[in-house]
Amino acid sequence: MAARLRGRPAHAPGPTFLSYTPNGKKLVTVGLNGALRVFQHGYDGEPATIDVNTEEHLAVAAANDWFLVGTEDGSVTKYSLVTNQMEEMLVRCTLPVRDIALSPDGAWAAVSSDEVEVKVVNTQDMTQVLYLREHRRPAKNVSFDATGSTIAVSCTDGIVYMYSISSQTPQLLKRIDGLIKTTETESDTNTRVSWHVDGRAFAAPTATRDFQVVARSDWSHQKAFKGGHRGDITAATWSPNGALLVTAGADKSLVLWETKTQSILKSFDDVQNVILEMAWHPTENVLSYTNNNGELFIREDFVPGVHAKLLKIVLQPAPFNNDPLSDISGNAQRPMTNGLKPGTHASENDYIDSLLDDAMSEDGADFIEDDDGAGYAEEPNRHGKRVANTIEGRQAKRPVQQAIWQPKIHESFQPGSTPWKGNRRYLCLNLTGFVWTVDQETHHTVTVEFYDRQEHRDFHFTDPHMYDKACLNEKGALFSCPPSTRHPAVLHYRPHETWTSRTDWRTHLPAGEQVTSMSLSDSCIVATTSAGYVRVYSLFGLPLKIYRQKSMPAVACASWRDYVMTVGNGSIGGDGRTRLLYTIDNVKRDESCQSEDVLPLPEDVELKSVFFSDNGDPCIYDTAGVLLILHHWRTPGQAKWVPLLDTKTLERLAGGKKEESYWPIAVANNKFHCIILKGGEEYPYFPRPLLSDFDFSIPVSASTAGEEDDKETTHQKTLEEQYVRACLQHSLHMDLLENTNATHAQRQEVPTLEREVDKVLLQLLATECREGEEHGMKALEIATLMKDRTGKMLEAAGKIASRFHRDVLGDKIMQLAERRLVGLVSDDDV
Template sequence: MDLTKVFVSGGSTFVQHSPTTDTLYVCSNGILKIFDLTKPEQEPEVLDVITGVRSFEVGPDHAVIASKSGECHLYDLKSLKDTATLLRSPLGLMSSVFTHGGAMVLSGGLDGKLNLVDAQGSDHLLKSTVDVKEQIVALSYNDVGDLAAVSLANGDLRVYSYTAAEPTLVTTFKGMLIEGKTINDTVEDDDENDEFDDDLDLDLDNEASSSSSSPALPSLRPDWHPNGDLLAIPTRSRDIVVYDRANFSQPKFRFQPSPSKPVVDLKWSPNGKYLASAGQDGKLIIWDYKTKKSIQSCPIPVKPLSLSWSRHSDEVVVGTTAGNIGKYRLGGSKFVEDEADEADEAEEEEDIEDDLAEKATSSPSQGLFGDEDDFIIDDDGAGYVEDSGKRRAEVEPRPHKHRRVAETSSHTPSLTPLAPFSPGSTPWSSNRRYLTINPIGYAWSVKQDGYNTITITFFDRSVQKEYHFRDFSGFDVASMNGEAILLAKSGYKSRQEESRTTSTILFKSHDQSRNWQREIRLLPHEFITSVSLGPTSVFVCTSLGYVRRYSVFGRLERLEKMPPVVACINSNRYLLTVTYTSPYSLSFNLQDLEGKYYQRGEGLPVKEPIRGIFFSSDGDPCIVGEDNVVLVLTRWRDPLQACWIPILDANEGIGEVAAGGNVRAWPLGLFKDQFSFIAVRGSQYPSFPLALPSEMEVKVPIGESKEDKDGEKDDEEEAEVDKGNKPPSAEEELLRTIVQAELLNDAIANDDVEDETAEERLAALSIKYDGALLKLVGQSCNEGDVLDAFYLATKLRDDRALAAAAKMAERLGLAGLVRRINKVREGRMEVE
């Protein structure tokens, strides 16, 4: 092992490699040194950092340090500046790690609190706090599954899920780790010996180690495998035990033989093939994941403290307790990666990223695998990375003018500016994206080396358990319900190819009882734009207007051709498709699952991008456009009568229900009179972890000015406003009640409502209708507008409401109005 003195003053030395570049970061004694490994002769850059370092973590562009003083600092590795103090704790912090693709930082320490802080926003808001009621000594984060392994001073290891805004405890390993007698002085700048529990040494060696000869502290930090599935744990019995996150009840395997002394640190290699461990026995051991055994060992001249792998997985750097670092290069051809191949793969990945960035704003649903045309089933789990073919554009000469004319001939179909669409999907950000979000839950994907990991998470975890799987196809279109998820590889990256391509659709039930996969041969320039999963049917739509209906068992049942499809959604009875008409307009079709049309080729009053499309809880089609106005389709069961009614301006409504500014509503669904959404703060798209759904009451955007509202308030309403509850205006309430009653009455008449309380709700809406009219009658009476008051009174349905209107007129001395209202009452009684 090559040993290098980095800090003359000695001290605990932490090492970290950059995950994206050939850069080594070495931190100790308030100094961070940055080494460019491609220029070994060059002097390192130096950055002053906080002293008393307890943990040091490096992300793509930033580093985070937790200190014994209780502060967590964020550093910009490009500008070499201290960016922010993310957290201050009254007691010392033990560990801080990046989470959610580097967007957040999770910290824990002696106060026993797990704090999640926003690392990207300017305010660095505290997102969540979990009181574990025990001193926290180490953290390890699974960025693929958003799982945090939390090591506690009492020897317990807990795993928390951070897939949602509120963390949840997944499992607890009781007494798994070496128990610490005292944690307050576990890491000292001057390499002091610390007291840890020696009971295990007494048990195994029949004698305790003396403090004078005690090696480095045993590790309490487990490490997650790069694929996100496995967790390696250094146990108090000196075994290195590996658990699969799919089953924490029993170990998946153990590395053999066990180290002779407790492990000081352990790290998986970036390619996941090896595990490196440094122990109190002064040995660096390389373990092979495939054989589960040690394959190489090397003595460490100085007490080890931390480990880090190079991004090529061919070298391990050891940080020590004396200011040194040791470098150990894995021997043998089978350990050394082909650098030329890696350079090609890295360049290919950069090409794909550049192409994705070009379409990020207009196509939020692009996938990972670029121009890959063929679907490959990975039977052995080895994965693959194909040549994306991006260099073709660089080597082809610019076509001559006559070539351009030929390319736009009638034989080549014109390409519509469409992109794959999934409800709630987001573009890639920090190697992760949401494939779909709906009121049930969400599917999200994380990029890895040669494949993606897709995780399905539910808002109500008591109903379904979160699960994940590897995606070797590059699925970029999705739809899910309470029973299953439907995924598709759109083929969007191959849309300019002149030959036919193959796409793949995958159906997976949440309980894993029914899974199937089908391939679809697409025409040249064709790609899948949208998929929809209903209780009994699966729909797959393409950019050339082909609509395929499958059963939930994977049988093709219907094929239809229509204009290019932008988006689709289906309920248990109906299918809504949005089609492309021109660059300035969209159309919609509404049909039952057997193909009978209720509305066909009707204009849609929204512009792209479509932000949300769904059926309400009463079965009515709803759509949200770029203006965030929620539209619901009324009278759609009658030919030529369909009408889109705006029932909510989400931009206006979010300001009334959410505190603070710069908040957006990400649409999810409409449940009776409540609009469900995700509150998005300071961003265009939902971030990780995803906030829990919120609700706001629908409110017809009638364009009412603030003065109009103020003029209608009485003393009681002003009191409500003072409390933060803004009462709706009588006009808005009347319009909203009419729309809701019309929708519900139509659904009941056509037996399309599954809610048993539908009749009761309709009766309640009738009462609300008369109540809103009475408010307007009262306003007209107060203003002396007798004609308007009488006009409104004639619209009252219930005789008791007419009697109330007459009493209001009588109190104001409007005798003529009273007589006219009474005549209306008498006329209705005679008819009855």
């Protein structure tokens, strides 16, 4: 869906700057007025305000519990994020502060000002100060590398100075000329060096309005991001995993790039002012930025549509011309086992480690790491003691290898619910109706509406618990909320009708436990929790079962009558992702139909929804737009997921004229019910969209959209799909009859389904007879597949053969009919 854009007048009109805390919980903004703003992530209410005596704040850098602010009067002050009070004056300059950068561990702060020297101050002991003095002009921007041992100083003379602060006396490593442009300290043009997260490279805006990548090992120019801006670049930042880059320009442009290909994924045309500072949220698809008009913008779902998955892959390498680490890219689709590619020995990984180590300095000699703690990388400090080769013994950090092999866990979700957009979201969408909630800051208001208003009345209530999940069916509505300081997690069931005075019930989960997903059937309530439990209740609140799920963390659940399907994260596959496992239990009979079977999702495809059809068959819908149903699921070890529909092959999408996706609602009446999402939307929104339905179309063969001139081929492919689908529906129905107390109407439906299969076979038989005598054997094979035991369908098949003068075929079909009537052979023997 379109990015969620929220503009906030955070400060007085003028230059405004921001910084996320490393844990992403808070966002700090500063501007020209005498107020500092602290925004709570995910909270739409007013931010905390810290009133200060200073004005014209020009820089900010945040740690998890405190932040630093630089001002026009040259002071750098430390404020607590716990008490929202000033802690201390950290350092003072004689001229305006222009930039502040924190080392990754928050121990040191680099401060640039209109003075020539750059001060590097210990954030816990202000008496420890290092001075960077090799440059000759004031510095506009400063930045630490990932280890905290190197600082890039971007000067107004157009030169980048690389300093090593591994020892007590800073050393100049390199002067890089011709990378950035000459500018003034108060200019909106950005010259900050942005270190790529893999540690091997950095990038900076150039005078030609490109974003140039430079190798750290030999300072050589690598690939560049070109053609995105018509004005100078004013802000740039890598995504947390290095897979994406976003840049902003003085022409009021905002551009999203893919790192691997340096291609533009999207250019945003809704920027009204010049962006001065940008920051990705550390874990979510959120980009925040401030501009030169005192405004803060928080864009949720910033990376659109299918590109959002790039934020979830593992650490990506910087874009080099000939990259020796390209094989470890998360984009390279190669199977891995325990972090090693097939055929890769430990020595090869050691070689990769050596490449990373060598890239840490110009010659690699000053950045030896004491990996085994033997002390060989230590050097004497001013007192003659040996300390690690870092600032005052602070160990340089190298998180690269850990990030590369970090597995990807499928997050839990509630089927049928949507995320917040503005102050509204849907808690449930199905064929019964829909539940939506509005955030009123102090409470929520929940509305439940039904499609059949003659059967049920809509209702509306004030929600002090702030429910975040809901289920709805013909019998009642189920709600749950997360724990808070006022109450534990709550499950609340409200029946639509009752003949007693008590109309609903609530139950509280143990302290610290919360619902991750839940479902509601005609006979039970199921909730999976953060503690790994599956909790089953009757519709009247009686706990029926509680057991720990084998595959954790839990992802989703669904239920139908007494059957419960749970999905959870299983073992890690060769691609570093967890395999989703599903289990189907009958909670009434205490039986397992399927236990810890693998959910068959292709690579880079995630589960989008899980539900039961109106006939009680498990269904899933994935992010690739494929709807699947589970065949033979009541027989242990026999279940198979069969595709009912691939939405990408719908005729309405032929030719690429439409860009749309589909929000799954239900499988009912032999149709797929969904909501059509236009453009790049990912979720339905208000006003409530209309429901649409599509016939099933099993992807038996390639799309026939381009074969209109070959009608015979198109017709035959259509009949083949109809046959496979009719057989599947017949088989699903027979499974239902054999395993449930079937009604008379359900048993009467069997002959109808058999006739549907035979009807399609007769049409296929006619097609083969039309092709010629050489298709006779296939035509006879088709005749043997008929399910009719009365002989009427085989008699009709013989007439078709006679009509096309296939006498030999007709004789064999008549022999088959006679033998079948006397029960001499079965279909398998023919």
